[in-house]
Amino acid sequence: MILNGEERKINFRISVSDLLKQENYDFRRTAVLVNGTVIPRAGYDSASVSDEDTVEIVGFVGGG
Amino acid sequence: MSDDLIIGNKRFKSRFILGSGKFSLEMTEKVIRNGGVEIATLAVRRVNKGGRENILDYMPEGITLLPNTSGARNAEEALTIARLARELGCGDMIKIEIVRDTRYLLPDNEETIKAIGLLADDGFTALPYMMPDLTAARKMEKAGAAAIMPLAAPIGSNRGLLTKDFISMIIGETDLPVIVDAGIGRPSQACEAMEMGCAAVMANTAVATASDVGAMASAFRMAIEAGRTAYLAGLGRVLSGRGEASSPLTGFLGE
Incomplete structure (x- = not known):
C-alpha cells in the first residue's frame, strides 16, 4: 500500500475505519482518498483497503 | 443602511478575507480578531498521524472557512480537493486555485473555468482565483462562479496592484463581487482596491510577514473599511492642467 506517499506492507484487507484507528x-x-476517490465519512466502516491501494489521508493546514 | 458582502447565499459584514498560511497557530485567533475577519482560507494537505495540533482548533467560533484547491493542476484535481475539504466539514464555499506555473504561481484560467462547472454541478459555491482577464471573468460568471478573485500580483510577493486596470474592467463589466486575491502588500493598496469598487480584499503574506502581525491585521481592517466608505461616498473628481480654489474668489480683504 502507498499511504501518503510512503510504501507500507499490510497483510489483510482492512476497513478505512480500522486503518485510521491503527495509524492513530x-x-x-x-x-x-483511496485510489483517487473520496471516501465519505459515513462509509469508513464499509470501505476497505488492501495492499494494492494508494491511500491519502489529508486535513486542513494554513493556506492563502 | 446595511452594506453586506454577499457571496452565494451568505452575507458578511467584513470585507477582509484572511489567508491563514505562514502564521504560528497561536497567532491565528488574534489576527482574525484584530482584522474583524469573518472568512478565512485554508489549504488541504497530507497530515501526519497522531494528535498533532490542528488549525481548526485555533479558528474562532463562527468563522466561515474557505478552503482552497491549492496543489491542483487541473479541473479534476480541483474537484477532488474540494470534495475532500467538504468531508473535513467546511461547508460548500471553495476557492478554486489551479496553478501549473511554478515560478510565478499564476493561475490557469482555462482549467479554472472548467472547474467552476464541475464544482457548481457538485453543489459547491465556487470562488475562482484568476489571472485578471475580462473574457475569462465573463466565462467564469456564466459557468456559475459566486465571485471573481483576480490577482493583484504574484502570490506572496507583496507587490501591490500591478493589474489595477484589468481588475477595474472586471468590476465594471461583471455583476459578481470582485475580491482581489494575491499580491496586496500594504494597507494602502487594500484601500485603493476597495476605492476602485472591489467587494473585498484577501491578504495573507502582507500580514504574516509584518513585524507585528496583530497590528498589521488591524491596519488592514481600517484600510479596507476606509476604502469601502470612500467608494460608497463617490470619489471627488480629478482636474488636470489647472487648479480650483476652495474658497470664493471674491470678497478678499482690501478689495
Whole structure:
C-alpha cells in the first residue's frame, strides 16, 4: 500500500475505519482518498483497503 | 443602511478575507480578531498521524472557512480537493486555485473555468482565483462562479496592484463581487482596491510577514473599511492642467 506517499506492507484487507484507528488519526480532522476517490465519512466502516491501494489521508493546514 | 458582502447565499459584514498560511497557530485567533475577519482560507494537505495540533482548533467560533484547491493542476484535481475539504466539514464555499506555473504561481484560467462547472454541478459555491482577464471573468460568471478573485500580483510577493486596470474592467463589466486575491502588500493598496469598487480584499503574506502581525491585521481592517466608505461616498473628481480654489474668489480683504 502507498499511504501518503510512503510504501507500507499490510497483510489483510482492512476497513478505512480500522486503518485510521491503527495509524492513530483523528477522525474529525481527516478526510480519506483511496485510489483517487473520496471516501465519505459515513462509509469508513464499509470501505476497505488492501495492499494494492494508494491511500491519502489529508486535513486542513494554513493556506492563502 | 446595511452594506453586506454577499457571496452565494451568505452575507458578511467584513470585507477582509484572511489567508491563514505562514502564521504560528497561536497567532491565528488574534489576527482574525484584530482584522474583524469573518472568512478565512485554508489549504488541504497530507497530515501526519497522531494528535498533532490542528488549525481548526485555533479558528474562532463562527468563522466561515474557505478552503482552497491549492496543489491542483487541473479541473479534476480541483474537484477532488474540494470534495475532500467538504468531508473535513467546511461547508460548500471553495476557492478554486489551479496553478501549473511554478515560478510565478499564476493561475490557469482555462482549467479554472472548467472547474467552476464541475464544482457548481457538485453543489459547491465556487470562488475562482484568476489571472485578471475580462473574457475569462465573463466565462467564469456564466459557468456559475459566486465571485471573481483576480490577482493583484504574484502570490506572496507583496507587490501591490500591478493589474489595477484589468481588475477595474472586471468590476465594471461583471455583476459578481470582485475580491482581489494575491499580491496586496500594504494597507494602502487594500484601500485603493476597495476605492476602485472591489467587494473585498484577501491578504495573507502582507500580514504574516509584518513585524507585528496583530497590528498589521488591524491596519488592514481600517484600510479596507476606509476604502469601502470612500467608494460608497463617490470619489471627488480629478482636474488636470489647472487648479480650483476652495474658497470664493471674491470678497478678499482690501478689495
